Structures are given as structure tokens and as C-alpha cells.
Amino acid sequence: MRSIMAESLSPVRVRFAPSPTGHLHIGGARTALYNYLIARKTGGQFILRIEDTDRKRYVPGAEEEIIQGLRWLGLEWDEGPDKGGPYEPYRQSQRKEIYQHYAQQLIEDGKAYYCFCSPQRLEAVRQEQMSRKESPRYDGACRKLDPAEAKARAMAGEPHVIRFKTPQDGTTTVTDLLRGDITVENRVLDDYILVKSDGLALYHLAAAVDDHLMKITHVIRGSEWLPTFPLHGLIHRAFGWQEPVWIHLSVFLKPSGKGKMSKRESAELIKDGYSIFLKDLQGLGYLPEAVVNWIALMGWSYDDHTEFFTMADLIEKFSLERLNPAPAAINFTKFDHFNGLHIRHLPIDELAKRVKPFLIEKGYSVSDETLLKVTPLIQERLHTLDEVTEIAGFFFVEEVQPNIEELVVKDLSVKQSCELAQRILAILKDLPDMRVSTAEPPMRQLVEDTGLKPAQVFGLVRVAVTGQKVSPPLFESMEIIGKETVIKRMEKAVALLKHMEEQAAAQA
RNA sequence: GCCCCCAUCGUCUAGGGGACCAGGACGCAGCCCUUUCAAGGCUAAAACGGGGGUUCGAAUCCCCCUGGGGGCACCA
Numbered sequence: 001m002r003s004i005m006a007e008s009l010s011p012v013r014v015r016f017a018p019s020p021t022g023h024l025h026i027g028g029a030r031t032a033l034y035n036y037l038i039a040r041k042t043g044g045q046f047i048l049r050i051e052d053t054d055r056k057r058y059v060p061g062a063e064e065e066i067i068q069g070l071r072w073l074g075l076e077w078d079e080g081p082d083k084g085g086p087y088e089p090y091r092q093s094q095r096k097e098i099y100q101h102y103a104q105q106l107i108e109d110g111k112a113y114y115c116f117c118s119p120q121r122l123e124a125v126r127q128e129q130m131s132r133k134e135s136p137r138y139d140g141a142c143r144k145l146d147p148a149e150a151k152a153r154a155m156a157g158e159p160h161v162i163r164f165k166t167p168q169d170g171t172t173t174v175t176d177l178l179r180g181d182i183t184v185e186n187r188v189l190d191d192y193i194l195v196k197s198d199g200l201a202l203y204h205l206a207a208a209v210d211d212h213l214m215k216i217t218h219v220i221r222g223s224e225w226l227p228t229f230p231l232h233g234l235i236h237r238a239f240g241w242q243e244p245v246w247i248h249l250s251v252f253l254k255p256s257g258k259g260k261m262s263k264r265e266s267a268e269l270i271k272d273g274y275s276i277f278l279k280d281l282q283g284l285g286y287l288p289e290a291v292v293n294w295i296a297l298m299g300w301s302y303d304d305h306t307e308f309f310t311m312a313d314l315i316e317k318f319s320l321e322r323l324n325p326a327p328a329a330i331n332f333t334k335f336d337h338f339n340g341l342h343i344r345h346l347p348i349d350e351l352a353k354r355v356k357p358f359l360i361e362k363g364y365s366v367s368d369e370t371l372l373k374v375t376p377l378i379q380e381r382l383h384t385l386d387e388v389t390e391i392a393g394f395f396f397v398e399e400v401q402p403n404i405e406e407l408v409v410k411d412l413s414v415k416q417s418c419e420l421a422q423r424i425l426a427i428l429k430d431l432p433d434m435r436v437s438t439a440e441p442p443m444r445q446l447v448e449d450t451g452l453k454p455a456q457v458f459g460l461v462r463v464a465v466t467g468q469k470v471s472p473p474l475f476e477s478m479e480i481i482g483k484e485t486v487i488k489r490m491e492k493a494v495a496l497l498k499h500m501e502e503q504a505a506a507q508a
Numbered sequence: 509g510c511c512c513c514c515a516u517c518g519u520c521u522a523g524g525g526g527a528c529c530a531g532g533a534c535g536c537a538g539c540c541c542u543u544u545c546a547a548g549g550c551u552a553a554a555a556c557g558g559g560g561g562u563u564c565g566a567a568u569c570c571c572c573c574u575g576g577g578g579g580c581a582c583c584a
Contacts, residue, residue: 017584018584019583019584021583021584051584052584053583053584054582054583054584056583057583057584115582119582122581122582126581130509133509133510134509134510135509135510135511135580136510136580136581137580161582176513179513179514182512182513184511184512185511188510188511188512188580189511190580193581193582195582196582197582198582200582202581202582202583202584203583203584207584222578222584223512223513223514223577223578223579224578224579224584225579225584226512226513226578226579227511227512227513227578227579227580228579228580229512230512248513250513250514250577251577251578253576253577255519256519257518257519257576257577258576258577259576259577260577260578294520297520297521297533298520298521299520301520301521301522303522303532304521304522304523304531304532305522305531305532305533306532307520307521307532307533307534324520324521325513325514326513326514326515326577327513327514327515327576327577327578328519328520328521329518329519329520330519330520331519331520331534331535333519333534333535334519334520334533334534334535335534336534337533337534337535338534340546340547344547378546379547380546380547380548381545381546381547382546383546391545391546443543444543447543453543454542454543455542455543455544456543457543458543458544459543459544461543462543462544466544468544468545469544469545470544470545470546471544471545472544472545472546473543473544473545474543474544475543
């Protein structure tokens, strides 16, 4: 496959054609991304087309969610329902007449026919075929109808659909860029419905017509279309149209690799802080840069070692030839890794800006000045943005609530811990300020004087000042917090330890 | 049941007949660094599903099996 330099350098026209029937997920996002990348790389156009021909499955708000999701990822389209373009409209529900026109053309050419079979009859036929262990397929009853007569019945208003007259023998060969030729026996193909009884086209017709009219050069879509791929080739050929280059992407499997993510499993994921839905990702603390990097690498690779990619890198390096047709299991821990990588790649002020909403949401009062000082301390500690609250929340509160147990120094008694805390307090009180250069030397001296381990002394200070056992670097944190607050927190720790000591004495 | 697709470490992958006792990444384990946690560095364990061919030579090409996935709607 690698020898086929399909995209070469000529501009492609590609489209992402989602149907507004639910949430945009990472699988769809990846399809959109690959389309976008190849368009930008070749200087072509990326088109957004909404495939909303099924009114029953239409979900209000889904189109907006798709648009928001794509924009969040940074995948801006050149033509689409919201911005128009030379081939508008870009919403299939608004193109009903166009499809009808082309369906008529097929009927006139004898390549499609009216079908008046009721859903009930079709269901009965299906049942019977199944009971005979045959594949369910249209039995072709209306295929034999006299075309003039059928047309008259249709014109008279008799309910009908329009079916494609699939060749009954021979084979059909279509070509996928990644898989090569795919040949099927025509007899296993059905006389697929092209236009429903409500007059709206089904995907097969609508997509073919639109791809042709919109001058799409490459169709990059999910592999769920592979089974009907031969039909799509046949439809293009029935019209005498040149086919686009077809590329079917692999599917995403659940983390176990066993099957697709079910609706239920997708919903459950959020409990673990993950989601396959784009709408959730931002709130869970993920960067669009990381999402792009992560999904780009599920089914595509650049070489044997490069893994970090910005959008600009991807546009430069992406190629259809290096797409991988095998299904890929979703790996969320790798997603976390990429998120950390991109967090560390962000400029400080940008990271501060992105982390701020998470602090605000948890009720912290955030001063930009403090946040800007805190951000460098947490940058390499964050895997997701929302972790900022647990790692650095103590910077933005008046008081912390240390766990009394944690205040007791390892291998020391409560009494000894209390004495140590008092010595620390005395030293800090005497200092002119809390700069690292001011506070660290005397504290190190204390470690030496007491013969304790650094971890023991600093651990006590850490719990007292930050309220947590794990924190950003201690002295840098104290500098940001400032002397006044540090002293106040130390005093509280001493008081707590004293109280604990008294209680222990009373019990004895 | 029928049709189609896919097949390298647990996972994402590199690999286009000799450069492969198979490379990278995540995760996992250990070590280093270190005031905690990270980040970073180093090391380790970890794979060509099976069987036939073709060839001097196969992870790479062909066939079969097996396994996995997708699809069989007046959904997309």
C-alpha cells in the first residue's frame, strides 16, 4: 500500500459527515481529525456536512455539540452548515429535492425501481428467510413490475420506496486505499432502499450524491461502512461518476480490546474520570492538544519513535499511507500521559489560564498574581487540569485543616513532635521574610542540630503549612504563602499537637 | 447463520525478504535524583496466534486454520 502515493501534493476535498443522533465521541473526532489534517496538509478543503436524513433518530442539540467539539479540538472547516459555501446547503435534510432528482434519474435509466412492499410484508419475508437460515434480503417482488405502471402508481400517491437495482450475478470490486481491492459476489448484495417512503434519501444515495456534487476527492470514514462499500461503488458507477479515493478507518475497541464500547460502558467510564465523549473531556481536565495527539496515534504512526505531536506537527507529517487498518483498543492511561506531556509543554501563563476555572469551580478565591507564582510549581505534577485543586488548593484558602495524626512526626512521640514544631515556629518567626533563600538555610541547620532526617522535619512543616502530606516543593510554597500565613498555620499546628499531648497525658 | 475486514509485547505501534536472538511509547518492576509527590535519567520483564507452502533466506509474500472485530433496517 505504501507505494500508492495517493494524496501526493494535490489539494484534496474531504468531508466529515456526522449524523446528529448522539454525542460526538473520540472515534468520530479521529475521523474528523484525519480529514482535517489531509486537507490542511495538501492545501485543500475540509467540509462539515450534517447527515440528518433520519428524523426519528434526530437529537436536538447534537449538531451544536458536534460543532463545539470540533472547534474545541481546533478542527475548523472551510464549508459547513453554519458558514455556508459554494455547494450549500450542508445539511442533508435540506437537500431532499436534490436526492429525489438523482433517484429519478436512476429509475429512468433502469438502475432503480419503485417498491410498494409494506414494512409488514418485508418483515414477513425476512422472518421466513431467517427460519430457512438464509440471509435476510429483499425478495425482488417489485423489481419485476412494469416501470410505466409502477411510475403511475407512485404518481397516484401510493406509498413507495425507491430501491437500487443491484446486479444479480457477477461480482463487484471496490478499492480501499488501505486494504486494496475488495470483491464481493453481487448475489449477496441487497436491493438497498435509496429513498424512503417519506421521500427522504437514505445514507447510501445521499452520501454518494453529495460527495459527487461537493467534489469530494477522498472519502475518509469509519470501517462500519465496509459492508455497504460495494453498494456505494455501484451507485457512483450507475451515475457514471468518478469514484473518490476510499479510505476506511479502523474502529476503536474498548480498553480490553473485546468489542466496541457499549452505551452503558461509556456512561460508566466517567466515574473513573474518563470519557469517550468530547463534551466531557474539557471538564475532566483534558487538553484538546492531548486529545488530538492521543487519537491521532490510534491508527496512525509517523515513525518508530516520535510520539509527541502538536497540530502543526501533524499537519506537516500526516499521511494516509501510514494509516493502520487494524482495530485499536482505547488506552486511557496513555491519554493521561499525553495530557501530562502537553500540560508541561504549555507556557506558564497559558497553563494558569486553563487551570483557573477548576479552582473557581471548587470555590477557591484565586488571585492571578498568586496563581502565576503557583503554576510553575504544579506544572510537572499535573496529569489532568482538575488535579490543581487537590495539589494546590491550599494556596488559595485562609486556613488549612491538617490531619492531627499526620502532624505527629514519624518515629517521634507526640511530645517530641510538639517540641519540634515549637522550635520550627520560633525559627520562622525570627526570619525577616519567607523567601527560599531566607528560610531554607536555618531549617536545614535545624535538621543538622536535631540529628533528625530532613523528611521528618520538613514533613512536619509540610503538613502544618499545606495541610497535606503531599505538596509542591515546600520552601517555594512557603515563599508564595508568605510569612504571616505560614506563622499562623505553624501556630495552629503547635496548638493542635499540644492539645493532643494533653489529652494523651489525661488518659494515662 | 451469511458477508466483509483485521492479526507483532497487557495496550498503542515500528517493521514493505537478509540491516530483527524484533525497535519505540504507555503501563508495570527496580535503581538514580530527592524534603513529600511528581518530572527526569537508567535498567529489567514483556510479542511476531497455529500449520502448511514460496525462497539460499520470512515478522515481512501465498494458502488453510484459529482468534478478534464489523455489518446484515424505510439508522448512519
